[in-house]
Amino acid sequence: MVDISGDLAAIFGDHGEFAKSALYIPSGFDAFPIRLVPFRADRDVRHGASRFMTEGFSFRVRVSELAMPNVGDRLQFEDDIYVIQDGFRRDEQRKWWVMEAVAECV
Template sequence: MTVFAAAMDRIYANPSMAVAAVWISAATSAERPIRVIRRAPDRITEFGAGRFVSDTMMVDVRLSDLPDPRPGDLIVIGSDSFTIQGEPLRDRERLIWTLDLRPS
């Protein structure tokens, strides 16, 4: 295990940084408990001469928790459920998935 992987394990174990969630496969309905770090940055979209600001929901999840997320899978955080939209992206070290979510 690399030092970076060990640091990620500590960050995801910290309740101030990460929260418990459940991943549900759209294809098989399999469920798996995971830990995620939530982010909700604003996104600016340009349309003609206008610019629109919209809310987004993104989460980071370790590959060791979720090896193969797919668009359409569900992520349940507390009582809120979200659908993965778009292709999941991995970080440079191939340790973390970034998932773009939309409310379900």
Template sequence: MSVFEAALGRIFGNPSMAVAAVWISATTSEERPIRVIRRAPDRITEFGAGRYVSDSTMVDVRLSDLPEPRPGDLLVIGADSFVLQGEPVRDRERLVWTLDLRPS
């Protein structure tokens, strides 16, 4: 285990940083409990001469918890359900996925 993996284990295990979630595969209906770090950055979209700010929901999840997320998969966080939209993106160290979500 690398130093980065050990640090991620501590971060994702910290209840102040990460929350429990359930991943449900869109193709096989497999379910897996995971921990995610939830983010909600503003997204700026340009259309013609206008710029529009909209809410977004993104989560970070360790590759060791979720090796192959796919668009269409479902994430349940508390009472909220989200669908994974777009392709998941890995960090430089290939340890964390960033998933772009939309409400289901």
């Protein structure tokens, strides 16, 4: 197995190049700060002759910061709140969570 701990520190550390500060808001519990890497998850979806775009975000969070995400938990990132959707998974090295989320409708 390849040791990527130095790479993760460069990405997620306080001075990491890609990670951003956010709040994780688990359902029924107090919010806590985390560092995440956001990815725009727009997708071109085709269904028969129809074509449309889905909007959302994909977030990566270190497993050491978040033991287990749950569907319906929320992330406060920048000025928006996102709701975690079904389908979160761990990466191949099992170092971070990859989570799909959509903006919360207010």
